[in-house]
Amino acid sequence: MYLGIEIGGTKLQLGVGTPDGQLAAPVRRLQVLAARGAAGIREQIQQEVPRLLDRHTVRAIGIGFGGPVDSQQGRVLRSHQIDGWDAFPLAAWCQTQWGLPTRVANDCDAAAVAEAACGAGRACRSVFYVTVGTGVGGGWVLDGQLQGRGQPAIAEIGQMRPGPGAVRPDQTVESLASGRGIAQAFQNALEHGKSNPPAWLAEPWPEATAAHGLPTETGDTSQLGGPASQPAQPITAQSVARAAAQGHPLANQVLGTATQVLGWAIAQVITLVAPERVIVGGGVSLMDEALFFQPLREAVAGYVFPPLRKACELVPAALGELVVIHGAIALAAQDFESAPDEHPTSPTASRRQVDVCRRNAQAGDR
Secondary structure (H helix, E strand, O other), X not given: OEEEEEEOOOEEEEEEEOOOOOEOOOOEEEEOOHHHHHHHHHHHHHHHHHHHHXXXXXXXXXXXXXXXXXOOOOEEOOOOOOOOOOOEOHHHHHHHHHOOOEEEEEHHHHHHHHHXXXXXOOOOOEEEEEEEOOOEXXXXXXXXXXXXXXXXXXXXXXXXXXXXXXXXXXXXXXXXXXXXXXXXXXXXXXXXXXXXXXOOOOOOOOOOOOOOOOOOOOOOOHHHXXXXXXXOOOOOHHHHHHHHHXXXXXXXXXXXXXXXXXXXXXXXXXXXXXXXXXXXXXXXXXXXXXXXXXXHHHHHHHHOOHHHOOOOEXXXXXXXXXXXXXXXXXXXXXXXXXXHHHOOOOHHHHXXXXXXXXXXXXXXXX
């Protein structure tokens, strides 16, 4: 068994399982309190891990962290949401606490491994994963192995610049296609009375003009009816989707630009590395098919190198909120099984690991 941990900006998840996607028990999910910083999250981990090690024989730990990491050194570089993580040696900390080898990866990379191993990319040799949520990230898995280890970054599809007019570092795919980018683009258009995509795009993108059938939620979107109006509630990607479903032309155009830009970026990835499957997950991807996947597939088909147009499938992610846990477990197993002689696996050694765990947890309580 392997222990997988997901450390995010709003949630902490821990689960024990095998790299084929089988979990030994329900995943433990805790809320992260940002005010307590990284130290508060580490305290939560110290409280939860001993309970899991008491019940399961764990060989290694995998961690999917919500931010940039140095995977070679097992070190967090920073968190954009929680203070106190800068340059923290997370793998070494875990190994000191519980005597278990630990692999640390970015959460999107962990998700890519999970979807390739036991999700929507199962049985595919080459899988590219894209998450579209608050930000836009990517991960590339080839022959079951996450690519880019030892490099400061790889597969950062959200940081691509869409066209030669995007000359500033903030003019990225993520700035237009992420949940935050969609909400901000709509807000800016309302405030400034604009109904066109940003001028820094090299060429104008086609507008999305149709009103699609996303089921609406309770709430009046009529306040989004004109450039000068301001909605009473904060604008989110979900509220823009609801407005688009009800036929709001500006909301349709913002979503059209987002899927067009993301489709352009995915087409470049397909043209360069020819994955068998591109898997798209994240909260924004949960919009109605007609609002997201349908225009996204059309954009990809329009920009990809024609011989590859039918060689790659574009599909939704399959593993939901547990995707990072599954990926962390798979990464821990990969490292452990690649160097079996370095890691004790006997019952006596496992008992010693639990004893170390208990002693450290008790010391933390004093």
